[in-house]
Amino acid sequence: MTNRKPYADSRAAKYIDRRVLELSARKTQNHIAMEAGFKTPNVLSMLKTGTSKVPLDRVPALAKALECDPRHLCMLALEQLGGSMTISAIDEIFGTIVTENEVVWLEELRDASDGADPRLTQRARAALRAIFGK
Incomplete structure (x- = not known):
């Protein structure tokens, strides 16, 4: 069946x-x-x-x-x-397919860092995960 x-x-x-x-x-x-x-x-x-x-x-x-x-x-x-x-x-x-919402996040990251291409530190990772309750 x-x-x-x-x-x-x-x-x-x-x-x-x-x-x-x-x-x-x-x-x-x-x-x-x-x-x-x-x-x-x-x-x-x-x-x-x-x-x-x-x-x-x-x-x-x-x-x-x-x-x-x-x-x-x-x-x-x-x-x-x-x-x-x-x-x-x-x-x-x-490569990684980026959604429209993710593009907005990337643009904000670039704006907030003045285009400095910041490395993802443990502190930044923890802050980002905290936003999503993880």
Whole structure:
């Protein structure tokens, strides 16, 4: 018997499910599906439950509809497509993919340090981790 939800445990399915829930006060699932360009709203349900994988050609429109970073969603979709080996290959070829939010952090770091390219000290690491409660 085959698994009817082969991507149910994927980070992409969990992320899409969470984003739909987070947007539910402002957008219906049908609205999100329509914004993403899906012909039928049940496609979004299939992505959330892991019945289907995220189609790479829909990542930009889906990211816009989910109000999330397209690079992050693309990495989750690629992970779903080929697992950790695919992500390792992408990292090896392109280096670390930086999200829009991470770019803002980097720009602030450069501004705060006057472009000094500061080394990450133990003290700075501890301060950064404290921001996130770690």
